Amino acid sequence: MKKIKNVFRYLHYTFGLLKLNIGTLLVFELLYKFASMAVFKPLLTGVMKLALKAQGLSYLSDETIGTFIRSPLTWFFLLLIVLGMAFFTLFDICCIITCIHASFRKQAMPLLALMRKGLKTSLRVIYQRNIVMILYLLIIIPMTHALVISGYITKFTVPQFIVDYIMTHTWLAILYIGFWIYIGLRSFHWIYSLHYFCLENCNFKQARKRSWKLQENHYWTDLIIVLGWSAACIGIYYGVILVGSWLVSRVNQALPTQDLFSSLTLSGISLLMDVCGALFFCFDLPLFFICISLLFYYRKAAAGERIPRVFRDLDNAYRITNTRWVKKIYVYRKRIIALSIVVVIGVNFAYNFADRRGVLHMGLGNPVEVTAHRGYSAAYPENTIPAFKGAIQVGADWAELDVQQTADGEVIVMHDSNLKRTTGLDKEVWQVTWDEIKDLDNGSWFDKKYQTVRIPTLEEVLKVCRGKIHLNIEIKPSGHDKDLEEQVAKLLKKYHMRDTCVVSSLKYDSLRKIKEADDSIETAYITSVSYGNFTDLEYADGYSVESTLLSKSFVNKAQKAGKQIYVWTVNSEERLEKVVGMGIDNVITDDPVMAKELIYEQEHSTFWDRYVKQLLQIGK
Known part of the structure; x- marks a missing residue:
């Protein structure tokens, strides 16, 4: 009972700490988030474009x-970007810690004074002894701070195919996960270092040492508190979202025919949920540092260390709240808030009403097509006749396959350049003839029941798939090919499949050769890196892009130029929803059944079904 009372006393003190300067902190975080989206991101884009231009490049791909x-x-240029990101992040954190400390000392903190102090403190990162802080800011904080999960400027995504490779190799997976756990636990000793840096004018080396000493004998207690705090904040956020989702569902069920009243009610609920999402978006990082700050003050008091004093230069600080226009806004604040609510509800109502009437679905958009990666490779051995028949059976729109050329010029369907993984023969495709490999077991590696499955030729696959499914044929040149592209073009012409196939490759030169052999064949340039201006590639009719590195701006730019967008290899529902929402044309997946079902569900769901899903994605 005593512990429960202590928890409530702690929470009461925490919210009291927030109360004094919550307005300043909210305005600052709104400005910070806006700057991260409206200023810093375009600045990074400009630096990258400058770096490309300096080397005579217009885009980044696997080849360039x-x-x-x-x-x-x-x-x-990368160093400039890293330093910019580190400074931008540190400035945010310094301002947060400064504002919390002012509240702790019961001082009102003006916005401009807060920004000036944060800027002055963060500029100390340029000193030589503070360089290590850059790594801490860019790697350690996003990984160990559970609340930094929405809009964090240094967030990056590892390409999915790299993660898949690591996770399918047990020792690599253990090393990968173990490394990040070790780094996280090791760096937790530095949890108070930013407070020492900001409030006590220490360099980062001194701050780390003092943090380590302050946390001595309290490591696991502090870790449990921080994790518990983070889990509680995230739980409260998702609790609000789930309650709001339940209200949306109940209103939809109770008022299915009263369009006007139902739409207005749902718009009001959606506004409430939007406000909750926006508040969490702005306060995820401050909430984390409130927890750390309280622990910092408690540990210092218990250790007999002097807690930093009040800020002495705030009495004459310029206060925006004293200006005439701010006072006028304050006088009319109720009217402004009411008008804003009416406008937001009106927009939501109009969108919801149009969605219910079908105005937003006029049949102008083409549905996303599904490509079975290497055939139905989730259920059958990849790049085999059973895999392609399986893809046809489950209703995939397309099947993707890889082609290479043997030493005697036969075009076969095989992904790896070496035959060992799927057949057991440790030789390169270009080193063997068709007669040497045509009887190899190409299915037992997947399941013993497929031991009779053999390596197919492209011609065999075309015979099986003609008139039943479209094909995405990836050319994988080895450098030892004779006329691989010409042979592919001839086979497509022979079987009258030029209109139902697209030829793709990581090598742009292969697309050129295909177009020179038959310019009626559609082509797609494959890349895991999709940055820059791809639209001037005359031999590419589309782009096949790795899913985790795809951006909405890339999709818009490519489609505006009349290019098709294929996305690979998408095997999770979360990733599939994200890329489909970007307006792509074709998704490549190992599991076409899952993809078809999810795309069908999205196309036939209501606006509010999609809206609730989007809300649940906030912070992910």
Whole structure:
């Protein structure tokens, strides 16, 4: 009972700490989030474009990234970006810690004074002894701070195919996960270092040492408190979202025919949920540092250390709240808030009403097509006749396959350049003839019941698939090919499948050769890196892009230029929803059944079904 009372006393004190300067902190975080989206992101884009232009490149792809990375100019520009991100992040954190400390000392903190102090403190990162802080800011904080999960400027995504490769190799997976757990636990000793840096004018080396000493004998207690606090905040947020979702569902069920009243009610609920989402978006990082700040003050008091004093330069600080226009806004605040609510509800109502009437679904958009990656490779051995028949059976729109050329010129369907993984023969495709490999077991590696499955030729696959499914044929040149592209073009012409196939490749030169052999064949340029201006590639009719590195701006730019967008390889529902929402044309997946079902569900769901899902994604 005593512990429960202590928890409530702690929470009461926490919210009391927030109360004094919550307005200043909210305005600052709104400005910070806006700057991260409206200023810093375009600035980063400009630096990247400058780096590309300096090397005579207009885009980054798998073919050009090697040239880009090897250039000293690239590393110079990347250093500028890293330093900018570190400084921008540190400025945010310094302002948060400063504002919390002012509240702790019961001082009102003006916005401009807060920003000035945060800027002055964060500029100390340029000193030589503070360089290590850059790594801490860009790697450690996003990984260990559970609340930094929405709009964090240094957030990055590892390409899915790299993660898949790691996770399918047990030791690599253990090392990968173990490394990040070790780094997280090790760096938790530095949890108070930013407070020492901001409030006691320490360099980062001194701050780390003092943090380590302050946390001595309290490591696991502090870790449990921080994790518990983070879990509680996230739980409250999702609790509000779930309650709001339940209200939306109940209103929809209770008032299915009263369009006007139902739409207005739902718009009001959606506004409430939007406000909750916006508040969490702005306060995820401050909430985390409130927890750390309270622990910091408690540990210092218990250790007999002097807690930093009040700020002495706030009495004459310029206060925006004293200006005439701010006072006028304050006088009319109720009218402004009411008008804003009416406008937001009106927009939501109009959108909801139009959605219910079908105005937003006029049949102008094409549905996203599904491509079975290497055939139905989730259920059958990849790139085999059973896999392609399986894809046809489950209703996939397309099947993707890889083609290579043997030593005697036969075009076969095989992904790896080496035959060992699927057949057991440790030789390169270009080193063997068709007669040497045509009887190899190409199915037992997947399941013993497929031991009679063999490597198919492209011609065999065309015979099976003609008139039943479209094909995405990826050309994988080895450098030892004779006429791979020409042979593919001839086979498509022979079987009258030029209109039902697209030929893709990581090598742009292969697309050129296909177009020179038959310019009626559609082509797609494959890349895991999709940055820059791809639209001037005359031999590419579309782009096949790795899913985790795809951006909405890339999709819009490509489709505006009349290019098709294929996305690979999407095997999770969350990732599929994200890329489909970008307006792509075709998704490549190992599991076409899952993809077809989810896309059908999205196309036939109501606006509010989609809206609730989007709300649940806030912070992910």
